[in-house]
Amino acid sequence: MRIIITNSSNEPIYEQIINQIKALILKGELKEGQLLPSIRGLAKDLQISVITTKRAYDELEKKGFVEVIPGKGSYVAPQNTELLKEQKIKIIEAKLNEIVEESKLLGFTFEDVNSMLKILFEEE
Amino acid sequence: MLKLLKMDVQLALKDKNYYINGLLLILFAYGLAIKMDIMHRLLLQLPIFICIFTSFENDVNEVISKKHLLIQSLPIKRWERVVSKYILVVVKFVLLAIYIALILKLLDSFGFDSLEYIETIFKRESFTLWIISLAILIPIMFMHFGIGRMVITIIVTNITTAMYQIGIEGRGGFEFLFQMSNFKLLSILVIVIGISIWLSLFVYNSRDLG
Amino acid sequence: MDYILEVDQLSRRLDNFRLKDISFKLKPGYIMGFIGANGSGKTTTIKLIMNLIRKDSGSIKIFGKDNIQFEKEVKDRIGFVYDDLYFFENLSIEEMKDTIAPFYSKWDDELFHKYLNEFGLYEGMIIKELSKGMKMKFSLSLALSHHADFIIMDEPTAGLDPIVRRELLDILYDIIQDEKKAIFFSTHITADLEKIADYITFIDRGKMVFSKSIEEIFDTYKLVKGDPLLIEQINKEEFIGLREHNVGFEGLVYKDVIDKINNKGIVIEKPSLEDIMYYHIKGNKNVKTT
Numbered sequence: 303m304r305i306i307i308t309n310s311s312n313e314p315i316y317e318q319i320i321n322q323i324k325a326l327i328l329k330g331e332l333k334e335g336q337l338l339p340s341i342r343g344l345a346k347d348l349q350i351s352v353i354t355t356k357r358a359y360d361e362l363e364k365k366g367f368v369e370v371i372p373g374k375g376s377y378v379a380p381q382n383t384e385l386l387k388e389q390k391i392k393i394i395e396a397k398l399n400e401i402v403e404e405s406k407l408l409g410f411t412f413e414d415v416n417s418m419l420k421i422l423f424e425e426e
Numbered sequence: 427m428l429k430l431l432k433m434d435v436q437l438a439l440k441d442k443n444y445y446i447n448g449l450l451l452i453l454f455a456y457g458l459a460i461k462m463d464i465m466h467r468l469l470l471q472l473p474i475f476i477c478i479f480t481s482f483e484n485d486v487n488e489v490i491s492k493k494h495l496l497i498q499s500l501p502i503k504r505w506e507r508v509v510s511k512y513i514l515v516v517v518k519f520v521l522l523a524i525y526i527a528l529i530l531k532l533l534d535s536f537g538f539d540s541l542e543y544i545e546t547i548f549k550r551e552s553f554t555l556w557i558i559s560l561a562i563l564i565p566i567m568f569m570h571f572g573i574g575r576m577v578i579t580i581i582v583t584n585i586t587t588a589m590y591q592i593g594i595e596g597r598g599g600f601e602f603l604f605q606m607s608n609f610k611l612l613s614i615l616v617i618v619i620g621i622s623i624w625l626s627l628f629v630y631n632s633r634d635l636g
Numbered sequence: 637m638d639y640i641l642e643v644d645q646l647s648r649r650l651d652n653f654r655l656k657d658i659s660f661k662l663k664p665g666y667i668m669g670f671i672g673a674n675g676s677g678k679t680t681t682i683k684l685i686m687n688l689i690r691k692d693s694g695s696i697k698i699f700g701k702d703n704i705q706f707e708k709e710v711k712d713r714i715g716f717v718y719d720d721l722y723f724f725e726n727l728s729i730e731e732m733k734d735t736i737a738p739f740y741s742k743w744d745d746e747l748f749h750k751y752l753n754e755f756g757l758y759e760g761m762i763i764k765e766l767s768k769g770m771k772m773k774f775s776l777s778l779a780l781s782h783h784a785d786f787i788i789m790d791e792p793t794a795g796l797d798p799i800v801r802r803e804l805l806d807i808l809y810d811i812i813q814d815e816k817k818a819i820f821f822s823t824h825i826t827a828d829l830e831k832i833a834d835y836i837t838f839i840d841r842g843k844m845v846f847s848k849s850i851e852e853i854f855d856t857y858k859l860v861k862g863d864p865l866l867i868e869q870i871n872k873e874e875f876i877g878l879r880e881h882n883v884g885f886e887g888l889v890y891k892d893v894i895d896k897i898n899n900k901g902i903v904i905e906k907p908s909l910e911d912i913m914y915y916h917i918k919g920n921k922n923v924k925t926t
Contacts, residue, residue, distance in 0.1 A: 312904070314854060343813075345809075349831045350803075350831065351834045351850045352666070352812075353851050437735070492722030496722055498686075498687075500711060500736060501710075502711075514670045601853070632690065634684060636686045636689065
């Protein structure tokens with residue numbers, strides 16, 4: 303399992319953790335029922351405060367991705383496939399929004415971007 | 427508190443300066459004694475030096491202050507430090523007295539005729555002056571960590587011995603003390619030490635250490 | 637026990653300085669960093685906690701007990717590390733340890749030697765021959781070898797090179813894995829705290845500025861940078877601290893102020909702890925620098 307945080311982004315660290323764990327779950331790299339690193343262990347590995355990791359895990363629990371069982375640990379919650387799909391869509395939509403905004407700022411049209419997208423997809 | 431005492435004693439024993447100074451003290455007192463009225467002189471000088479070496483810490487004031495910080499950060503109550511200091515002083519005195527007696531004995535076997543000096547250390551006049559000087563000095567040591575501790579020690583011990591001298595010459599010093607019975611004298615000294623301990627406790631309990 | 641350390645309205649007047657109404661709490665399982673400029677009262681506060689100097693008013697509870705009434709009990713469970721700690725310079729490490737160890741009821745000699753090993757120290761080393769970093773490590777070995785539940789340190793990393801500082805932080809991380817322990821340390825090297833601290837208490841000129849969790853802090857404060865012309869649109873009073881220069885301005889604001897500012901052309905950043913300290917202390921006095 304891999305989590306990498308960066309101090310140079312403006313994104314709060316706890317959000318970075320949330321997003322990365324979410325992505326791992328959505329991609330299926332983290333399976334339902336799998337044990338996640340402990341809040342303290344994660345804090346130590348990432349060299350951040352346990353308050354930050356706890357916040358990340360609490361948020362993940364609120365969003366239904368993670369189940370925190372006191373005394374035992376934190377586990378990947380059973381995932382609702384509909385919700386999962388929605389989450390996945392949200393992620394891509396967010397990124398697409400960024401592209402759209404940036405493109406408008408720099409003066410690209412939809413056609414310009416579309417053709418760029420086509421090339422990139424075909425590169426696979 | 428016993429641990430504190432043990433620690434202090436061990437540190438005192440390790441202090442090389444102590445032995446060197448003890449030797450110098452003897453030679454000085456001895457030399458002085460030869461020049462003047464022997465018994466008299468020794469009686470006057472010995473308590474001074476014994477006080478210096480039993481209560482004075484041979485350290486710079488900054489170091490003393492930090493030493494207090496270190497020790498008081500340990501699980502030790504302040505009164506334990508005060509009481510153990512008094513006991514330590516007694517222990518150091520006994521060690522010093524034995525040390526001096528041994529040297530004097532050695533000198534004696536070389537023909538320096540010093541056996542009677544050994545007596546004077548344990549004479550009740552010396553003992554009394556010593557106790558009185560310490561009773562005054564130790565609370566001061568707890569009050570003041572700065573420079574001048576040596577000077578204060580010398581001043582106080584000189585005052586007490588001067589009081590004794592004045593008494594001998596019949597002008598109202600401590601002479602009345604030595605006309606009492608041993609028992610009375612002892613009780614007075616116990617009270618004096620008691621007051622001193624109380625004063626030290628008061629001073630040390632309420633002060634800042636750094 | 638809810639809190640390992642509870643300081644409430646602590647006050648003390650000294651010759652040319654006054655500590656007033658200092659209050660903060662620390663729960664077990666967490667690390668609290670104590671920051672402030674030199675002379676702001678950090679060392680004074682720590683000395684008050686350790687009852688080395690007398691307080692004028694306020695209360696200090698450690699492990700739920702009054703720090704003066706239960707002084708001995710409480711200190712038995714505290715490991716302390718001070719910047720200018722004096723050891724008996726002529727003793728060896730082993731001798732110094734033998735001097736201190738008997739006072740602690742839970743002294744663990746095996747643990748002590750384990751730390752010496754880890755730090756690369758030997759029993760035979762003489763204290764006056766140790767470098768500053770080695771003295772600090774020795775100090776830490778002593779503090780950690782009697783199963784202390786609370787570690788208090790006053791500027792433990794001052795004068796240490798970055799490598800030793802990191803090593804120290806690693807050790808602190810290890811200690812805090814035990815949720816029953818807590819660590820409290822003062823420093824003006826805020827970079828260390830940004831990694832490890834869970835809570836930060838900030839004092840300035842003897843008074844509390846804040847005591848918050850690290851997450852709260854970065855939620856609350858933001859660094860704003862922008863065009864010098866833009867500054868006219870913003871009410872300068874809204875800034876906790878502001879620095880104007882020739883090619884822009886930079887300032888610290890509360891998060892809710894951001895919403896009021898028109899976002900165009902303004903860069904909003906997460907401030908470093910140093911920024912937060914700097915702007916709180918300097919305030920708006922530094923407006924219009926050249």
